[in-house]
Amino acid sequence: MRKQQRKTGHPRRRSAAILDAAAEVFASRGFHGASTQDIADVLGIRQASLYYYFPSKEVALEEVCLRGVEGFLETAISIAAAAGSAHDKIARLIAAHLAPLRDRRPYVRTFLNERQHLPTESRRRIGRLSRAYERLIEDVLKSGVRSGEFRHDLDCRLAALGLLGLVNAVAAWHGKEPKTTIDRIASEYARLYLGGVGIARATGQRKRR
Amino acid sequence: MRKQQRKTGHPRRRSAAILDAAAEVFASRGFHGASTQDIADVLGIRQASLYYYFPSKEVALEEVCLRGVEGFLETAISIAAAAGSAHDKIARLIAAHLAPLRDRRPYVRTFLNERQHLPTESRRRIGRLSRAYERLIEDVLKSGVRSGEFRHDLDCRLAALGLLGLVNAVAAWHGKEPKTTIDRIASEYARLYLGGVGIARATGQRKRR
């Protein structure tokens, strides 16, 4: 008399679906706002059945957050290490930072908004990752200042934080904004960040009213 | 055998202190992560005593969020309506947006991060406010494009969202970053947003007065 339909398939597939559901629910309602019941509802299984896949809600958060950050630092390191102008590197860093939003937005959002609720240990570990990432951006900016590409009086720390604010905010609205592909955002933001909103290479002073 | 010290003073004072505590706790642990017990602990009173000041935790969130947004739209409207270049308006909008972080950061943070948990009605109301605010920024950008101050191919919608991302992120780290005053952030971000990180000199953001 069971009316549920079993999902057959490889175990990998199923745990992935479980984690997807958790990410979805954590992203939209927040870790504490989401109950394990909510996650189970998405999957069409019973609340207690989730505990076959993870030992606690907190561990589920850890796994989601982990998938939310994975790759970020590595990719950024390889971009920074490659040859090229600071200009190009910043543009590539922006594109690489936004790319994961295409196929794992709920994971990224959960990482960004809910990592503060991780247990102390993993929160610290992830905090170190974040700081390394920030420093890496800051270093690229500094190298751009040294090479003369960027303003000599640029506050690289503030500029790095600004860049992160700019790109991280995308996770919050992308998907709701119509007709805005990740590619488009990346190229527009790169332009914005590198050259500002103004007319970058105009010769004369703008007219003022 | 009561060891607590009563805070005497005007009723206004006391309710303000209660709301401060709620804002503090909501900002640092999130609405659902914060218990009424946590708020009471900050104040040194019993959990149930809070219900003398508000009828439910949700209403407390409403009041905190309301104080978190109040003034934003009004200030922005008057900046947009005033005379001056689009350049100046953007700079002033940035400064005005950051100003409340000086004296009500927990309120602003709670608004930014927890408004999604407001009951439907007030969430909608506040949603409308936010959208009006976004549109206003977008309009200033558009006027800058028309006047020739900004790039003719600027995507004003994206640029407006970018500006908001930039400034809203400050709420998350200001206070932890050492030696970074709101004034300094405002002027550096205005420069960044208007002229980018590169050595653009075209548009007259020079200080004159």
Place this chain on the structure above:
DNA sequence: GGAAAATTCTATAGTTCTATAGGTGAAATC
């Protein structure tokens, strides 16, 4: 000093939520 108002207390009902224990049927393996 005494009445009224304001503020906090104790005690607890009632709900919601996480997590555990043990069972069941289907699928995979031998």
Place this chain on the structure above:
DNA sequence: GATTTCACCTATAGAACTATAGAATTTTCC
């Protein structure tokens, strides 16, 4: 075709949390 493993199930213990009721204490005001 018997056995083991997998992926769920039911039932519930136990903790945490919101909110109410009514008493007690402190402060304000005359």
